[in-house]
Amino acid sequence: MAELVEVKRLLGKDGERVQGLFVTIDPQRDTPEMLKAYMANFDPTFLALYATPEKLAQVAKDFKVYYKKSGGHDAQQLHHGPLGRLLCVRPARQIALVHPVRQRCPALAADIKLLLAQ
Numbered sequence: 001m002a003e004l005v006e007v008k009r010l011l012g013k014d015g016e017r018v019q020g021l022f023v024t025i026d027p028q029r030d031t032p033e034m035l036k037a038y039m040a041n042f043d044p045t046f047l048a049l050y051a052t053p054e055k056l057a058q059v060a061k062d063f064k065v066y067y068k069k070s071g072g073h074d075a076q077q078l079h080h081g082p083l084g085r086l087l088c089v090r091p092a093r094q095i096a097l098v099h100p101v102r103q104r105c106p107a108l109a110a111d112i113k114l115l116l117a118q
Contacts, residue, residue: 001042003105004086008043010109014116020046025067027056063087063095088115 001022008015020043024030027050030038035048051059060067065087086108088097096115099108 001039001046003108004046005043006105007109007112010105011113011116014113017116018112021049022046023049023051023056023059023065025056025060025065027051027053062093063089088112090115 001020004018004020008018008020011018022035022039024035030050032048032050035050039046039048049059059065086099087095088099088111090096097111099111
């Protein structure tokens with residue numbers, strides 16, 4: 001989320017057209033109150049998605065995101081696909097860009113600028 005804050009800054013006025021959305025994969029632990037407090041650390045326009053496990057499974061399927069609970073001694077630990085992926089999704093729910101979060105912010109800002117110009 002911190003990287004997305006920086007990307008919005010780099011985009012200048014175009015950054016206002018970017019909606020940050022954090023989706024928890026652990027709705028049992030990440031309560032709406034916890035998510036609200038977490039998101040307050042970033043940008044006041046960013047949103048957090050909280051869903052029931054059933055709805056979360058559908059969202060993950062729709063956006064091809066992998067996650068599962070650990071079968072080991074810490075059954076609360078969750079594992080997910082490539083860590084730090086940022087999905088850029090068009091309003092029609094089409095994935096337009098998959099970006100590694102740890103990549104440099106200017107590169108991500110440049111890619112998003114291209115998407116916004118389309």
